[in-house]
Structures are given as structure tokens and as C-alpha cells.
Amino acid sequence: MSGTPFEQLANLDRLVHDPARLAILTALSACERADFLFLLRITGLTKGNLSSHLSKLEEAKLVEIEKRFVAKKTQTLIRLSTEGRETLESYWEEMETLRKSAAGWQPQKIALVPSTG
């Protein structure tokens, strides 16, 4: 990745960079799969927001959603897909690169030329 840290920041995967989706993906990366209730509790999102974020992640094929019946109730299980795991890993690599380049970045000095008009 090249350019200033600001350009690198602009190039980050927005789908993953969103705080709520990053929290969901982080939780899923630490386990085999988790159910909807757990994600609801750990992220503190509302049901509607969590559903919306999960739909976006499913559309991007980053997570796999499975529904099953347990004691006559629907249980939604969410798993991080292989693609999701790779995307999350590359996101953290980009963030690390960004952190390093931001630490060594110095703003260019702009020469002030007095106007001759």
C-alpha cells in the first residue's frame, strides 16, 4: 500500500472498518460459531441493527448464517466464512501498516511565496 496515511485510511475496507461490523467479525473470529443472542449481548447492538449488519456481511460472503429449531424456537447461528477470516486478517495487516506509516509520517513543508502582484 502506498501514499500518505490519509490515503491509506481512505482505502480501508469500509465494510469491515465499521465499528459494529468489526466487533461482530472479531467475536466470530475467536470461536467456531455463535448464536444471535450472544452477538447481541457482546456488541450491545439492537436486534434490528445487528440483523442489518449481519445481512450486509452475509451479502459480502464474510459470514454464513444458519437457522435451526431448538425447543420449537428458531436459533440463528453465525459463522465466519473462510473469506471473512481472510478479509479480517488482511484488514488487520493494513491497519498495522497504516499505524507504522502514520508513526513515521511527517507533513511536507509548504514554501510560502510572497505574491508579487
Next chain:
Amino acid sequence: METTALERIRFTAQHFNDLQGLRYGVPLGLITLGWVGATPLRVVSVLGALLLMVGAKWYYRRTFGEVETPPADDPGELSVFNLAGPVPRIEGFRQVSPVLRHLLTTVLTAVFLFSFFQSIPPNIEVQGSESLGQHPQVVRESSSSSFFGPSFISPLPHGGEMRPPSMLRAVFAQTMYVLYGSFFLGLWLWRGRRRSEHHLAFAALLLGLSALGTALGYIARADGEIARIFDLFLPALVYPGVALLLCGSAMFLAGLFDHWQLVAALGPTSRQVED
């Protein structure tokens, strides 16, 4: 989002099942504590612990949901012994889980070291009755056991002499400390040496008591005199009942701490993500 919040999310998701203190730590502590009493109390404590385990499982599932940990064996791994690929896993069957593997390694190592160091010091005799609430007195046996070759050949006979029954009871107490202390140490290591300081504190306390108990053969004297600082700890070092009380309390408290940690991470006050 802050890195610490993400770290907490990752930790809670990874250790969701072993953080369920009301399901594991507290019942195990209750069973250990109940074991100190008479048979009816033991039965009640075991039944109570079993009921608590079942109830807690239901409570955690209903309140916080479910998390499946990764399978113990990596199905994608190729091996020189099995070039065709992994053997399909039988449904529901799991090999030894990573947490159990961690605990077994730590406990077995500790037990091995304890057995070795137990066989070296001279025999002691414990005077005083635990059931009568008497303060114990430890007397070093004046034997010439060291002349009879290596004492670590067998943990029980010491240089050809059988250990006195009172010493065996003390060794049992110290074994309890080793088992529970190494269990706590294993849990602390399993959790990546973070967010689990209570386990480290209990491990240090119990393993310290076990080490002190093992050294009693050197500390005690033939006339029964012992330094005051060691005398204070003697009931805990030689009486199995006191050892069970301490170990049970530690396990009970560790379970409660785990539970509070889980509730703090998943409770309504832990909202850390902006909608």
C-alpha cells in the same frame, strides 16, 4: 472502536464456555467443601452441585446465548501418517479439547514434581487431632534413612521405612494444594495470562502451601519446636480437612469471579458499540 474493547470481545468469545463459573467453578467448590463434612453433607453437596450445573447451563444459554469453540482436532491438517487427508470425525465426537490438554499438562507436571520432592525430605510425625480442633505439632523423625540409598525410588517407603500415617494425611493435604493450585495455574495459562489474575493468585497461594508442606521435613525438629511463622500455617499444611476447605473456597470464589467477569462483559452495562 478502541482496541481494548475489541480485545475484550475476542477474549469473551474465546472463553465464553469456561467463564461460566456457576456451571463449573462454583459446583466443584461446593463438592470440595461438602467433602469436609459427614456423609449426608457430602451427598447434599454433590446433589446441590449437580442441580446448580444443570440450572446454570440453562441460565447461561437463555441469558447470553451459545458459542461453539473450534474443534479439538484441526480437520484441515495433513499428516505424514495420513496423506489422504483427515479421517472424517464421528458426529459429536471430540478429541481432548485444548483447555483440557492445557490443564492436564500443567497438573501432571505439578504432580510429577511434587512426588519427586516429597520423596527427598526426612519423615515427620504429626501430633494432634484435627477432629478435636487441636493445634498440630510436627516432630522430625530421627532416622538414618539416608543411609539406605536413594529415597525417591518409591514415594511411600522412605529409605526402607514406611511413612507414618499422620505424615500420609499431611501429604494428602499437600496433594490437594498441588492439584487445585496447578489447575488454577493451567487455567491462567490457557487464558493467555491475562484477565485471569484471580486464578494466578489462587495458584500462587495453593502451590506455595504445597511447597511449604513439602519442606516440613527440613523445617521441623526432633523436639517438636518450630519457628512461629511456620507454626501459624501448620493446620493448613498437615490437616486434610483444612486443605479441602481452602481448596474448595478458592474454587468457589474463582467460579464467582469468572461469573462476574462474564456478566460484566455481556451485561447491559457493557454496551460498547455505537449503533
